[in-house]
Amino acid sequence: MAGLEYDFSVTNLGECKIKSPIELSRHHGDFRATFVRDDAYVRRVVNSYDEKPEAITPEANHLEKAGPREYIYFNPEHVTAGICTCGGLCPGLNDVIRAVVRTLWNRYGVRRIKGIKFGYQGFFESNGFEPVDLNPDNIDEIHKIGGTYLGTSRGGGDRTSEIVDSIVKMGINMMFIIGGDGTQRGSLDIANEVQRRGLDIAVVGIPKTVDNDLQFIDRSFGFETAVQQGTKAVASVHMEAHSQIGGIGLVKLMGRESGFIAACTAIASHETNFCLIPEVPFELDGPNGLLAHLEDRLKRRGHAVIVVAEGAGQDLLEATGQTDASGNKKLADIGTFLRDKINAYFKEKKTEINLKYIDPSYEVRAAVTNANDSMYCERLGNYAVHAAMAGKTKIVIGLVHDKYVHLPISMATLSRNTVDPESSLWRDVLDATLQPVYMVNNMETVTEKLKKAKEETDAKARARLEKVKNM
Incomplete structure (x- = not known):
């Protein structure tokens, strides 16, 4: 939207000092898959008639590339990860759950992975939904069926303090939240509450909206x-x-x-x-x-x-x-x-x-997802884990100009993506x-x-952007 100044700076929990257990290369040219550096970006503006000379910074509309880092923030032995799916059903939910679990387990050696039942409702003890211990054995075949292995629900994301209490009680220090724009606004509130309490917990979203209406992202899974x-x-x-x-x-x-x-x-x-x-x-x-x-x-x-x-x-x-x-x-x-x-x-x-x-x-x-969506879900889940292990938080993983990036939740949820007439x-x-x-x-x-509708949409986006700046 014209006139809006976006800021794609990514929040980090701290300095990454732990050598990654993944064996990749630091350099190009040796015919081995490589790590991704924090100074690798993707331009948001690509049309030549839109582009102006600019520095390579997140504040100048450049998005941080996603992928495994050579040094990570969390010691895998100390990680307890949580996964939940929220909102309506969408093809690919099980593919994403499977990818997150397998990357945590097989690539980083994480052995404590909790599946939260029925979305945000699973965090509230009064509902009686016990978390499920996830591992490659019990999730290996779930991509072959539709729905979500963990169940889903609507609502509950506004009970932020209770959700964070539950996360702390379960010992989770890495939370993966799969859902649409409403769900991700809830995950940002959760991450902000985590930060307010001074807790070392990464909150990473995987954007799920079958309508393909999340801003900036090329397409959503499903x-x-x-x-x-x-x-x-x-x-x-x-x-x-x-x-x-x-x-x-x-x-x-x-x-x-x-x-x-x-x-x-x-x-x-x-x-x-x-x-x-x-x-x-x-x-x-x-x-x-x-x-x-x-x-x-x-x-x-x-x-x-x-x-x-x-x-x-x-x-x-x-x-x-x-x-x-x-x-x-x-x-x-x-x-x-x-x-x-x-x-x-x-x-x-x-x-x-x-x-x-x-x-x-x-x-x-x-x-059940088609082949292209299944591949997309696999990669989104992988990149979400790499981001969390590197201490990235308050982000969703997105595909922008066919490149996987870390997109601040505050930017992704400013406004809905719509078909331009x-x-x-x-x-x-x-x-x-x-x-x-x-x-x-x-x-x-x-x-x-149409002009009035656009003005109202832009005004809402500006108000949300101003709110983000004042947080």
């Missing part, structure tokens, strides 16, 4: 699997639509505030005619509304496929006014709303249609679907609405 599953749903509904008189296929995919899954599914499927996402407003009625364009498509081609993100078109529905345990606004159901509106529209016109509606959301969330991604969606740039009847109103 996203590619979600797109693959969404593409399967589109293929099925397209076959139904193509085989019927006036066939219409409607698929609702995940994407509360960010339409990346829907957008990428539309491109990958080659069979989507309309893609509706939260970032691009649309109207139902009028000469340039969705229904008129859908009717025209049926007249020309005889069938149509619509992909809609769950957060799209919320301004057309009555708000629920409810929130879940994580504080997320409960959305009205755009899928069933569109289904009913489309059926009513063509019934009134006495036009025969056959509409098939698919909502594969929970099937997608519970899916001016981006090449959305342009490619328009090419794939051949839908109008905007399905609205008054573009001036939409432009004003």
